[in-house]
Amino acid sequence: MNCNSTTKNYYRTEKLPHIWCPGCGHGTLLNAVVRAxxxxxxxxxxxxxVSGIGCSSRAPGYLDFNTLHTTHGRALAxxxxxxxxxxxxxxxxxxxxGDSSAIGGNHLIHAARRNIDLTTIVFNNNIYGMTGGQYSPTTPYGDFATTSAYGNIEKPFDLCSLAQGAGSTYVGRGTAYHTRLMQNLVEKAIQNKGFSFVEGLSICPTYYGRKNKKGDAFEMHTFYKENCVDIKVAEKDPEKGKNKILIGEFHSCPKPEYTESYQVIIDRFQGMGV
Amino acid sequence: MKKNFELQLSGSGGQGVILAAIILADAAIAQGLNAVQTQSYGPEARGGASKSEVIISSEEIYFPKVRKADILLALTQNSYDKYVDFLDENGILIVDDHVKVDEDLPNKVYNLPILNSAFDKFGTRMVANIISVGAIYALLGENVIDKNIMLRSITERVPPVTVEKNIAAFNEGIKLIRG
Amino acid sequence: MSNKKYKLLQGNEACVEGALAAGMRFFAGYPITPSTEIAEISSQRLPLIGGKFIQMEDELASMAAIIGASLTGLKSMTATSGPGFSLMQENIGYAAITETPCVIVNVQRGGPSTGLPTSPAQGDVMQAKWGTHGDHPVVALTPNSVQETYEYTVKAFNIAEKYRTPVILLMDETVGHMREKMIIKDPSEIEVINRKKPNCKPIEYIAFKPDKDMVPPMAAFGEGYRYHVTGLVHDETGFPTNNNEVAENLIRRLVEKIEKNIEDFSYYEEYRLEDAEVVIVAYGGVSRSAKYAVDELRKKNIKAGMFRPITIWPFLEKQIREVGLRAKEIYVAEMNLGQYFLEVERVAGKYCSVKKINKVNGELMTPDEIINSIGGNI
Known part of the structure; x- marks a missing residue:
């Protein structure tokens, strides 16, 4: 296999090709993480x-680090x-x-609340892909999935607002199209000493795209290209942000980190009363 | 001494009957005896009926629960009503003097002003449990557990700032029995 | 009294003492009666020795966290009771398939569901065996005293480390909350086993390739051995596969590394069994009543004895068969409606009569109840 140096250095190339469908956004998002x-x-x-279960969860298997593919929703725990x-x-x-905000929603808000130094990246494709296209907590209202045959009547989560509200000290959103932004956000997220949350908007042409007549991978990427606006632009000119998907760095506010706070306790009490 | 003593301490949650039982069990093992302490309690941290048990024996104790109590302490009417049937036919009953005891109860009964003594002499009902320990100790007798060992057990198990008050309460309990 | 060799301790306190003696350095848990003291004391003690305690958001997370910690090399434990044990089942299976050592304490209370939170029961015996889905290895130990809780917590860690498997300490409320005399051992008297580490270079490390003892050496994350861990069926390299032969071999090895080594951790007590015709099989809190009952029955000239499994899983088939061959009658006394009975009957039922004595009202089964059940049948 012909690979560039990043691939050679950071991927378990013998495990490639990956299992993701042609056109899936996960590969580009993963590459942004690796480059960061x-x-x-x-x-x-x-x-x-560390990963949970679902399409995204196969990512660590391709990477040459210490890698842990856990149970559905429990990756953060x-x-x-x-x-x-x-x-x-x-x-x-x-x-x-679905992994992070349905079955794992409780772990997400508590890891964020503790501000433990984890870099959390959600590959959000708005659907349960691995099981064949059921609606998830981020499937837009009215959209179709194999379990919302008559249109989704549930309101979707804004994952970034959720993470920020729960106490995440770094929050940003990129997309499978905006790969350089994605890489920058992950870099900053890793550098943030605390709980960081980066949402990567992915695309799932196989299920979400097909069920909702979003076109092929090219059209779905084009949608992100044309409908995403950086939050800095939208803040300067709210007109530009109207009815658009906001991307960029949303929140960066360092606070005491969990393992450091615990170390303070150890340093203070270690050796006492033993 | 008798081969084993089965003690049952009851009251309402928060009166400290579990701590009282722990102090007795602790002292017994410091004396070189065997002791097992258990409790049963409801969902309430305060109020409700609370029961704590201690078995003190010179032999190994298998069944950890009181089958027939040699001494039953009841600090409330509720706990007396609930547990009086556990009293051995030769068992001794200690009740706070506000508790109404069945007139035909055949057992030896000590009606003691435990709660009032705690309040009047120590300014807090918190020490009623240690007054009770004093009373139970006095009934068990010096040949079962040495008094100094009892005092040490109390000292180690109550909050440090309350040691003096609790030791006085313990002596008050002995006085209530021995006069 | 600090120079004293023994202390009055609660079963739950003894569990923490045992865990610390075994080398526990990580505890994750969620409050639940009647196990909470184990978390409380761990939270106080662990930082004093540089260890870590965390209260997680639920028992699913607690179980996940101790597995994560164990993967970095720390000896890890959680403690819970029935409802929490139900939630832990998912990741107990994960620990089993990923061969991650850890100890799970279940201080049993009345069930099902919320049941009787402050009362003793033994209704989780079968759940300890079959709680998580799929065939998997199970080791569960059942102490019946404060002293044993201390000693078998140490053994639970040792088995977990030696065989790379989750080990369940199956206590009950009676033992967990009971206080009695416990002899504090000198650390030199306690055998502590640590997991096998690879002694090859990282490049040569095949993470799930077992040695002759069927157990693969385990590297810690961060030590330079970069490997993959998954709850999927995986080959010796640790990567997922659908290969049927690999799947068959993996599942068989996971189970056999425990079952073929059962002699290594077959713990039990025989009481007055030499000439016993009537044998009470009992474990945990109930065994204390059974022992008392044996003495009382002997006074009535009934040749009674007791067999007490401490290793409750895997099932002590060899020993129970022996009991069945020698006894006329076996009574399985337990605080459930006959869970361990099923196994005893399966193995001993062809040699003698096997009956059950059960109680599920939230009170410890008494010696009198056992005596009456047996007396009525003789």
């Missing part, structure tokens, strides 16, 4: 990539154990929309 790690020059031995047990490790958690 490369740019920061993290020691591969000290990087742990496993990651909390890893980070807390060994704070030297850089723990990056890749989840899907």
């Amino acid at each position: 790690i490369e740019k920061l020059g993290l020691n591969k031995d000290e990087v742990v990539v 496993f990651a909390t154990g890893i980070k807390f047990a060994n704070p030297k490790l850089h723990v990056i958690v890749i989840m899907g929309d």
Whole structure:
């Protein structure tokens, strides 16, 4: 296989090709994550990539780090154990929309609330892909899925607002089209000492796209290109942000980090009363 | 001494009957005896009926629960009503003096002003449990557990700032029995 | 009294003492009666020795967190009771298939559902065996005293580490909340086993390739051995596969590494069994009543004895068969409607009569109840 140096250095190339469908946005999002790690020059031995269950969860298997493919929704809880047990490790958690906000919603808000130093990246394709196209907590109102045959009557989560509201100290959104932005956001998220949340808008031509007549992968990428506006632009000129998807860095506000706060307790009490 | 003593301490949640039982069990093992302490309680942290049990024995204790109580302490009417049937036919009953005891109860009964003494002499009903420990200790007798061991057990199990008050309460309990 | 060799301790306190003696350095849990003291004491003690305690958002997360911590090399434990144990089942299966050592304490209370939160029961015996889906290895130990809780918590860690498997300490409210004398051992008297580590170079490390003892050496995340861990069926490299032969071999190895080594952790007590015709099989809190009952029955000239499994899973088939061959009658006394009975009957039923004595009202089964059940049948 012909590969560039990033691929050679950071992927388990023998595990490729990946299982994702042609046109899936996950590969580009994953590459943005890898390039961010490369740019920061993290020691591969000290990087742990954790995932849950779903299409997104297969990502760590392709990466040459310490990798953990856990149970559905629980990635952040496993990651909390890893980070807390060994704070030297850089723990990056890749989840899907259903994975992170339906079955794993409780773990998401609590990991954010604790402000534990985890870099959480959600590959949001608005659908349960692995199981064949059921509606998820981010499927837009009125859209179709195999379990919303008459249109979705549930209101979707804004994952970034959810993460920020729960206490996440770094929040941003990129897309599978805006790969450079995505890479920048992940870089900053890794650098933030605390709970960071980056939503990567993905595309699922196979299920979400097909069910909702969104066209092929090219058209779905074009949709992001034409309908996403950086929050800085929208803040300067609200007209430009009207009825658009906001992307960019939404929130960056460092606060005391969980494992550091616990270390303060250890430093103060270690050796006492033993 | 008798081979084993089965003690049942009851009251309402928050009166400290569990701590009282722990102090007795702690002292018993410090004395070189065997002791098992258990409790049963409801969902309430305060109020409700609370029961704590101690078995003290010179032999290994298998069944950890009181089958027939040699001494039953009841600090409330509710706990007396609920647990009086556990009293052995030769068992001794200690009740706070506000508790109405069946007139035909054949057992030896000590009606003691435990709650009022706690309040009048120590300014807090919090020490009623330790007054009770004093009373139970006095009935068990010095040949079962040494008094110094009892005092040490109390000292180690109550909050440090209350040690003096609790030791005085313990002595008050002994006085209520021995006069 | 600090120079004293023994202490009055609660079962739940003894569990933490045992865990610390075994080397526990990580605890994640969620409050639940009647196990909460284990979390409370762990939260106080662990930072004093540089260990970590975290209260997670639920028991699903607690179980996940201890597996994560164990993957970094720390000995990890959680503690719960019935409702929480139900939630932990998902990731107990994950620990089993990923061969991640950890200890799960279940202080049993009345069930099903919220049941009787402050009362003893033994209704989770079968759940401990079959709670998580799929065939999987299970080791469950059942202490019946404060002293045993201490000692078998240590053993639970040792088995978990030696065999890379989750181990369940199946307590009950009686033992968890009971206080009695416990002898504090000197650390030199306690055998502590640590997991096997790879001694090859990282490049040569095949993460799930077992040694002759069927257990693969385990590297910690962060030590330079970059490997993949998944709850999917995987080959020796740790990567998922649908290969039928690999799947068959993996599941068989996971189960057999425990079942073929059962002699290594077959713990039990035999009481007055030599000439016993009537044998009470009991475990945990109920066994204390059973022992008392044996003495009382002997006074009535009934040749009674007791067999008490401490290793409740895997099932002590060899020992129970022996009991069945020698006894005329076996009574399985337990605080459920006959769970362990099913296994005893399966193995001993062809040799002698196997009957059950059950109680599910939230009170510890008494010696009198056992005596009356047996007396009525003799």
